[in-house]
Amino acid sequence: MDPLVTALAVLGAITFVLVAVLVLRPNLLERRGGKVIAFVAFFILPLGVTALGTAAHLENAKSTEFCVSCHVMEPYGDSMMFDDLSYLPAAHYQNHWMPPDRACYSCHTQYTMFGDVEAKMKGLQHVWVYYFGAPLEPGDIELYDPYENRECLHCHAGARSYEENEMHVDIVTELTAGEISCLDCHSEIHAAAEAADLPKWQPEGDGDV
Amino acid sequence: MSETTPAEAKSSDRATAEGPRLAHRLRLSAVLIVIGLAVEIATLAWAHPTAFLAFAGIGGLLVAAGVALYLWTVLRFTSGAAVSS
Numbered sequence: 001m002d003p004l005v006t007a008l009a010v011l012g013a014i015t016f017v018l019v020a021v022l023v024l025r026p027n028l029l030e031r032r033g034g035k036v037i038a039f040v041a042f043f044i045l046p047l048g049v050t051a052l053g054t055a056a057h058l059e060n061a062k063s064t065e066f067c068v069s070c071h072v073m074e075p076y077g078d079s080m081m082f083d084d085l086s087y088l089p090a091a092h093y094q095n096h097w098m099p100p101d102r103a104c105y106s107c108h109t110q111y112t113m114f115g116d117v118e119a120k121m122k123g124l125q126h127v128w129v130y131y132f133g134a135p136l137e138p139g140d141i142e143l144y145d146p147y148e149n150r151e152c153l154h155c156h157a158g159a160r161s162y163e164e165n166e167m168h169v170d171i172v173t174e175l176t177a178g179e180i181s182c183l184d185c186h187s188e189i190h191a192a193a194e195a196a197d198l199p200k201w202q203p204e205g206d207g208d209v
Numbered sequence: 210m211s212e213t214t215p216a217e218a219k220s221s222d223r224a225t226a227e228g229p230r231l232a233h234r235l236r237l238s239a240v241l242i243v244i245g246l247a248v249e250i251a252t253l254a255w256a257h258p259t260a261f262l263a264f265a266g267i268g269g270l271l272v273a274a275g276v277a278l279y280l281w282t283v284l285r286f287t288s289g290a291a292v293s294s
Contacts, residue, residue: 005253012246019239026232042235042279046242046272053249053268057261066256127258 004056008049015045061123067104070130075138075195076104083199087188094201097155111154139193149175152182234282238275245271 018041021028028034060066068077080093080103089107092098098106109119122144129135153176156162163172167185174180183189191198249268252260 002253005250008253009250012250015246016243019243023232023236023239026228026235029231029235038235038279038283042238042242043276046246046276049246050249050269050272053253053264056253057264060253060256061258061261063256066258069257123258127262130258131262 002056004052004059008052008056011045011049011052015041015049018045058120061120062102062105064101064103064105070126072130072135072138072141075192076141076190078195078200079190079192081200082191082195083201084188087191088186089190090201106155107151109151110148111150138195141192146181147183149178149180149182231282231286234278238279238282241271241275241278245269245273245275 018037022034022038022041029038064077064080067073076089079087080089082090085091085094089103092107093100093103105119109115112118157176162168168175171180175182245268247268248271249264252264252268
């Protein structure tokens with residue numbers, strides 16, 4: 001079990017015990033010590049657990065499992081298992097070029113100061129649309145803004161395989177400035193509309209990537 | 210010297226009258242907080258957007274209501290005592 005979840009369960013149990021004692025013996029509240037315990041049990045601990053729980057949920061929201069748990073995202077998850085490694089998600093996921101358990105988040109978070117916050121806010125908006133709006137079909141989903149090279153260069157800039165690649169050498173300046181998109185050449189991405197029909201990689205062993 | 214003044218007697222009467230109400234509100238606050246925390250902790254076992262909605266929309270609201278009720282009860286009781294004294 002996640003240590004944070006364990007800590008929250010322990011704090012929750014402590015809160016439960018303190019609250020139960022104070023409810024069963026309300027005369028404790030007449031003493032100063034009782035009032036302090038009540039303040040901790042009824043105010044500090046519940047808010048602390050809620051704050052830590054929020055942090056745990058936000059951390060959870062970075063997981064690949066979380067992202068592909070909505071059915072509109074399933075084809076995007078499937079694209080990471082395409083057998084054809086010319087598809088970027090498949091190559092990155094299957095070769096562990098990003099942490100497999102943070103696969104979506106690694107490429108779809110803007111690497112800016114408020115990139116995390118923006119991603120979370122958009123995520124909440126998506127949840128709202130999923131339940132109360134009209135979610136798009138998987139093949140119709142588009143990014144809000146064109147995909148920025150910055151998200152690729154966050155990892156690839158400085159890497160020998162990127163810097164010395166003969167296709168990159170002459171256009172490194174333009175790539176860095178975003179004048180040429182990485183996706184102009186690396187255009188095989190999620191192919192969500194065809195994801196169900198494309199052959200998938202079957203890992204040996206227990207199937208874990 | 211140990212005689213109770215009218216103001217003290219009034220305060221004592223008021224405390225006696227408010228005692229059960231205070232206990233009742235604390236019990237209600239406790240129930241809200243405990244159920245809210247249970248919901249919050251339970252949702253952490255599930256990696257799905259619905260889990261976050263349940264965490265914030267059910268657990269968070271119950272805990273917030275419980276904490277608000279506790280604070281309101283304490284403030285009301287304290288201010289009542291202050292007024293009485």
